[in-house]
Amino acid sequence: TRLTSKYPDLLLELVTSPQTVRVARREADLFLSFFKPQGKVLVGECIGRFATRLYASPSYLEKYGIPEGKEDLQRHRFVGYIEELVQLEAVRWLEDFIPSPNLAFASNSMIAQMFAASSGAGIVALPEFALCVNTGLVNVLPALQGYRDVWLSVHQDLANLSRIRVVSRFLKELMTSDEAKLGGRQMWTQNE
Structure with missing residues (x-):
């Protein structure tokens, strides 16, 4: 990556977890999240946001039809999270579009x-x-979209370390760079 090429001695470790990492207890140096973490010893800022949208396969749309409006969603089948396993409220993006979806498949994995x-x-x-x-x-229904903010947090005792500043700056720049574009659309937007 650009970051490790520029700083070859920097070791990056990425841990993904459906649970909140406790930066205040130094379980991580930096924490990216879809919500504002709470804590007196945390330094955090919103560094961008991303859109959520509805998607379907062409085969599904051929079989069940293309929804013409939000009210049309009630007659469709959905893929979402297993209610009992949702540990982060911020991933409830399906509920932004339809409060009680008719689930045909549920998983705790976004990839699944x-x-x-x-x-x-x-x-x-x-x-x-x-x-x-x-x-x-x-x-599906391109006019409909939800949003989630992206927060970057660090323990206040670590905020001024050079490695933390370097990675923080890189992540902030990444949010609005050309690499953050998808199909000509900006995936991330910088918060004002």
């Missing part, structure tokens, strides 16, 4: 949801950045 939808299981709500993987999904 994406591939289930691509096989025709139903309509799925995904962040735009997920479509970097070519799954054949097409946007």
Whole structure:
């Protein structure tokens, strides 16, 4: 990557977790999240936002039809999260579009949801950045979209370390760079 090429001694470790990482207890140096973390010893800022949209496979749309409006969604099948396993409220992006979806497939994995939808299981709500993987999904009701903010947090004792500043600056720049574009659309937007 650009970052490790410029700083070859920098070791990056990426941990993904459906649970909140406790930066205040130094379980991580930096924490990216879809929500504003709470804590007196945290320094955090919103560094961007991303859109969520509805997607379906052409085979699903051929079989069940293309929804013409939001009110039309009640008659469709959906792919979403298993209610009992949702640990982060911020991933409830399907509920931004339809409060009580008729689920045909549910998983605690966004990747599993994406591939289930691509096989025709139903309509799925995904962040735009997920479509970097070519799954054949097409946007349903393009005028509808939800948003989630992206927060970057660090323990206040670590905020001024050079490695933290370098990675923080890189992540902020990445949010609005050309690399953050998908199909000519900006995936991330910088918050004002």
